[in-house]
Amino acid sequence: MTANLDDGLGGRLEGVRHVLTLRIYYEDTDFSGAVYHANYLRYMERGRTEILRAIGFDHRKLWETVREGFVVRRMTVDYLRPARMDDVVAITTWVHDVKQASLTLGQSVTRDGETLVTGLAVCAYVREGRPVRMPERMRKEMARTE
Template sequence: MTDFDTPYRGGFIGPEHHFALTVYFEDTDTAGVVYYANYLKFMERARSDMLRAVGVDQRDVLDGGGGAYYVAEANIRYLRPARLGDDLVVVSTVDIVRAASVQIHQRVIRGSELLTDGRVTAAFLDANGRPQRQPKEWVEKFNGIINRK
């Protein structure tokens, strides 16, 4: 039985996190094509869901006066357009884990078609905007994603 009051959550298939979504009218331009900046929003939702799925509680650290992730770099290549009503999957994998940052590879896919291919580097910054080390347990969780079979 489906619980319609529970939000959708993505999940892992090996080292890949899969996050499904549908293109709604608000996501498109006047031609019914997904507006280019909205792919970054799709990717952000998928990254946030991936972190939640491995137990990284960003809200808890932020509320405790700790640091937070900020996008330091985003590179995206647009290959094919998504359109109104399309069902998409954002596939995310962790590429590189450093002391104060993580690089995540993200692809937006429709069926078997690759629509966008991007990489995002998220830096962990303190309350004053200076880089700081990520919590050790978070680094371990990211490395655990990389090593999933």
């Protein structure tokens, strides 16, 4: 696998899983001090972006060069426990299924080994808003992470 994680910002590959670690800030929380539910979607998006980057693909470059990229078609999320300000959480992303024009990724948000949130994202690969086959190398690299 080609990993582009040299900047220290993109997390790390652990076997077939990508792990992105981040700290929870005050701005991430609601009035009760727990992470606002929609922010978990942002964290999970970062995880999905970084697993692509780790195998050598960049959303921006794909869009700028060939006007292609992923869009979330469906996402299921299960909120189990809250994260709070100053917690350090790990967003783990793995490939659940790879098809010609779609990718299903499993994700979890954990704190010290305790699962806080789980999710499953079905992402379609599109060009000009219509599904197309993802590049063969991308599909093969994602299939290798299963």
